[in-house]
Amino acid sequence: LVRMVGVQALGALNEGKVPPEYFFVGKGLDDPTVQVRLEVLKSIAILAPHIDKTPDQMNVIGKLSAYLNTEKDPILRIWAHATFMTVTKKVTKLHMEPVVKKVGDDNPAVRLQALTVIGLGGKDSKPIALSVVKAAVDDKDINVGVAAIVALLQMDADECVPMLEKIEEDKKANEVLKATASNALDEFHKRKLDRDKKDKTDKK
Numbered sequence: 001l002v003r004m005v006g007v008q009a010l011g012a013l014n015e016g017k018v019p020p021e022y023f024f025v026g027k028g029l030d031d032p033t034v035q036v037r038l039e040v041l042k043s044i045a046i047l048a049p050h051i052d053k054t055p056d057q058m059n060v061i062g063k064l065s066a067y068l069n070t071e072k073d074p075i076l077r078i079w080a081h082a083t084f085m086t087v088t089k090k091v092t093k094l095h096m097e098p099v100v101k102k103v104g105d106d107n108p109a110v111r112l113q114a115l116t117v118i119g120l121g122g123k124d125s126k127p128i129a130l131s132v133v134k135a136a137v138d139d140k141d142i143n144v145g146v147a148a149i150v151a152l153l154q155m156d157a158d159e160c161v162p163m164l165e166k167i168e169e170d171k172k173a174n175e176v177l178k179a180t181a182s183n184a185l186d187e188f189h190k191r192k193l194d195r196d197k198k199d200k201t202d203k204k
Helices: 002-016 021-025 034-050 055-068 074-088 093-104 108-120 122-136 142-154 158-169 175-203
Strands: none
Touching: 034 074, 055 074, 074 093, 074 108, 093 108, 093 122, 108 122, 108 142, 122 142, 142 158, 142 175, 158 175
């Protein structure tokens, strides 16, 4: 607990002025506790805006790559890929595809985390993950299905509107899933109205 709190504090200290190497020199990513390693990854992500295009960035990228070669925990691997993309400010197949594959994991907690990271990638995740996320809406675990709908919204996958409408109208569908689909449809509708309004303004 002490190690975890220390890592959390460092992530916010001095608005990211703590050298990112500290987390590696302190061997935080080698800590035997999963939660500590997760907090280290989160702290690196917090520091990411402060190391853009600096020698520190390449240092962190290199050490994250080495970490990915040794980490065995599937959820931490997901977040390591996410941290890598946060540091480089790029959603790439190299790091997103391994995350997408985890949507098929046997453990629903792993599937849930994978969908969370896919959603955080926004529109950039769409070409890589869309078909898998659509299929995940029908996951036997309702929490995974809900996370899939949220990810579709985050990716701005409005081509999925007909699918969501079917869920909303399905009397046999899970109520939580229906409510999530309904909320997503409302947001997609709002976005369309905003785009239409902008188009009309641009034409004037």
